[in-house]
Amino acid sequence: MPKSPDTPRDPRPLAAESQGKPTAPAAGSTLGTARTARQLTACDTTGFTGKSGAALVQQVESAGLDCVNTLFTLTGNDAKGAFDEAQMVTVANALRDTAAGYPGDNSTSAGQLVLFLRAGYYVQWNNADAVGPYGTGLRSAIRGALDAFFAAPHSKDVTEANGATLAEAVTLIDSARENARYTGVVKRLLGDYTGGWTGSMAAAVGNTATVIERGFELPEFTAALQADPSFATTMASFVTRNSAQLTGSDPVTRIGIQIGNLVASDGLRAQGRPIVKDLVNRYPLVGATGPLTMNLLWFAENKDAGNCSYYGTCDVPAKLVPLVLTSDHTCNPNLRIRSQSMTARQNTDTCTSLVNQDAFFHRVVKDNGPVADDRNTALEVVVFDDYYNYSLYAWEMYHIAVDNGGMYEEGNPAAPGNQARFIAHQADWLRPGFQIWNLNHEYTHYLDGRYDMYGDFEAGMTTPTIWWVEGLAEYVSYGYRGVHYDDAVTQAGKGTYPLSALFDSTYDNADSTRVYNWGYLAVRYMLQSHPQDVDALLAEYRAGDWNGARTLLKTTIGTRYDADFATWLKACAADNCGTPPTDQAPLCTAADTRQYDKNCRRDGVAATTGDYGYSFLYLPAGVRQLTITTSGGTGNADLYYNGPTWATTSSYQAKSTNPGNGETLTISNPPSGWVYFSLHAQQGFGGVTVTTTYS
Structure with missing residues (x-):
């Protein structure tokens, strides 16, 4: 199953993430006097690093908790000077003696002694070479200290004063590995x-x-x-x-x-x-x-x-689906959205985005329909409210790994009744805006699997195809939405990989930067500079001839394009990545510049900020699909369609509102007669090309 780029993580605990991962002792205090929203008080650490014995104990006891808390950041010689085993034994013995008369509050500075010991274990864990090992002497001393503290009658007081020190002492149990x-x-x-x-x-x-x-x-x-x-x-x-x-x-x-x-x-x-x-x-x-x-x-x-x-x-996966996915929306017979809480408008806009992406994808890959034996005629899009809910439920509902930003399940496309499914989540960190994380990336995986790659996903992995699979998904996602791929352009400037090496990328031998950023760069370069080779490659992929495709990439092409790719990368790093070749429709011929026809375009369309470029065309009876696209130019034009009446931002049946001017609308079964669409200037635009086609 193709994976999506990673996503920000929720801090709440997940069982699957904690297994078999030894972790460091807890870091600085968040309790008592040390619990504060302000920056920690400045503290002269030399008072701790240059003393030992009774002088060190006095220094710790007389310091404020905020001051002791800063010791968690010590490194190098300072770490050694403060937390050598001998110093730790001294302070542990002092805690033992103080605990014997612990009054249930911090009047005897027990809190400072506990916090110092916690800091020592933390610093030694992270700087073992500098601090040196801790041995049986400290183990004996810390046991004596903790035994005495927890035996003290007032350590059981249910008070805020006792709790501040008690909480740190409980954490010290783990810091000392005395669990x-x-x-x-x-x-x-x-x-x-x-x-x-x-x-x-x-x-x-x-x-x-x-x-x-x-x-x-x-x-x-x-x-x-x-x-x-x-x-x-x-x-x-x-x-x-x-x-x-x-x-x-x-x-x-x-x-x-x-x-x-x-x-x-x-x-x-x-x-x-x-x-x-x-x-x-x-x-x-x-x-x-x-x-x-x-x-x-x-x-x-x-x-x-x-x-x-x-x-x-055993029945939990089936029980969870209706419990978790309470919204069920059908875009069309081929596309269904199941989510936790998407609104009607969010469902409609998502359907529009995916349906319109189809046209963009097919223009890129120039396919002739689904590959042989592919029955994945319908896609189910599953959308969790956020990454946490995705990671909490999707592993059980769909038996997938959730250490990623989404997953496409192709299944066996030749099997009758197989259900292709994209499992995703909302980008909650972008709220109040609404975005399904990696939506267009994952939808490309569905389209690519159906129209470019014979068999199931595993069949396509018999030879390295990740550069294409993930690179195309990134290319279509960014290209269709008209979003500048900043990270990929930055990587282009580094010139890390020759093209021939990228043909060898796999999930196992490549990190996310190589898989996604560099996959995008490789696919974009090949589409723009060597479209005939892409056509030949896709012919092999569509036939399931993985070895033939591999021979084309590694023998026929080999290293021939590496030098040119390196030159292209330098231009791309300067934000001159070029544009892919397109098969442009002929210019429209109607005298009224607002009028379009079956397969024609108008160049140089413009409007000032807030204004509209109104347009219309006549559709005969029986039109099954109308596609309107915009591209090129400057500014930001948004596309609106409203059937038999003028289209505006407040009156429309469908819209495409990507950043920039790359917009597409695909209208199924439009009415016959005059239909209307418009370009609204979210930002003043000019030089835009508008194309209409229907079948």
Whole structure:
């Protein structure tokens, strides 16, 4: 399945992203005095890097929390000077002594000592060569410090004052990788927690999620949970008691997701199975509880595979479709949109965009219809509200990877009843504007697979074809929308790859820049400079002769065009990439410059900002399809069509409003008689070519 370029990520946790990835200790404090929206207070780090023993302890205790918080950024010699193992042992022993009389607030500077130790572990993790290793001396000292703190009666106070230090101490458990030793502390916090805990006390409980999640990376943590099955039931009880708090980005969800790690462990699977089964079936798959249930389902299906009957989840993919995709819109018999929440106008505009893209695509590839044995006559476009919902649900609904910006499923185009499907999401980071991320890119994959590539997607991957598959998708997406491809032009200036090397690109040997930016450059160059070779190549692709296509690229063409490609790249980097050859229609002959005919064009069309260029043509009875295109010139002209009456921005049946002047409208079964369209000057335009064709 072709992949889309990546997309910005949602910060909420996803189970699939945390497995098998050792992560660093948590970074700086966000609690207590150190929790502030302003920039951290300036702090002289030499007071920490040049002292040891009692002087270092005094320096830490007398510093403000904001000052200690800046130590998380130390590197090099400063990191060594502050956090050598001997310094860490000294401060750990000081925390042990202070904890013996911990009063439940920070009057004895326990918070500074805890935060310093957290900073040391963080800095050493990221600068191990500079700081040096931590050994048994520090392990013994940190255990003494944490034992003393958590044994102190006031460490159990449910107060904001205690919570500020307690939250940091909970995180220190993980920083020191003592997760297994303090499972009892975690269990106590989860068991004692109520909805009345707010502020730093709630944060302290929330921080146990890190202790649990990273604990599963440690064999001794798993062993501790094997020896104490009540830990698993305590986690489950914590979730069910506090399920009213579930929103997807709350501590209950985050901690509840970690229950899934139980079924990921051979030694804990027996404990985890009934708990995961209960939670997945207890809470709805969508809404506030969806992030919890779907992440736990991910663990059940990926870490305890083949047991959907036990979990009662075999029918979940089919159940999810109507639950998640509540909007169902049919553009035409060949195109359907299923989405979470698209409006009627968004559906209509999306249909128009895709239908009009057809004409642009066919002008580029000059096909003669679908390839043999292709029955993918209809495409289903699936649109999630945002990337998070895409990643949360699409993996289960359609069994696809979701570490991308969208996916096209071609299936077996020769199989009767096969459903081609583009699975996408809205670009929520562009709101309040509406955009389906990679919409035109992925639709090109559908068209390319149907009209250019014989067989299914895997057949087309038997030889390297990615330069064409992804390059064409980028070329059509940017060209059809009239959007300047800034990233590709920037890459052209670097001259990184010869053309012959790009013919060898695969998903495995190329990064996203080579796949998408350089694929676009290669396809654009070949379409403009060697269209006959493209025609010959597509003849091989359409016949499924992958070896013949490979011979054409690597032997017949080989390195012959590398030098010219390098010259073209330099011109393209200067924003002179040229234009592809086009088969222009003849000029219209009617005396009225507003009138068009069956297959004709008018050049030099212009209008000032806010004005219209009104046009019309006469259609005989029986016209099945009318296509109106605009191209070239300066400014920004938007195209509107309104059937038997004048077209304006407030009265229209269809529109194409891309940036620039590259607009296309394809009208199916238009009425006979005079029909009207217009170009509205979003920005004053001139030199535009307008073409009308119908069949």
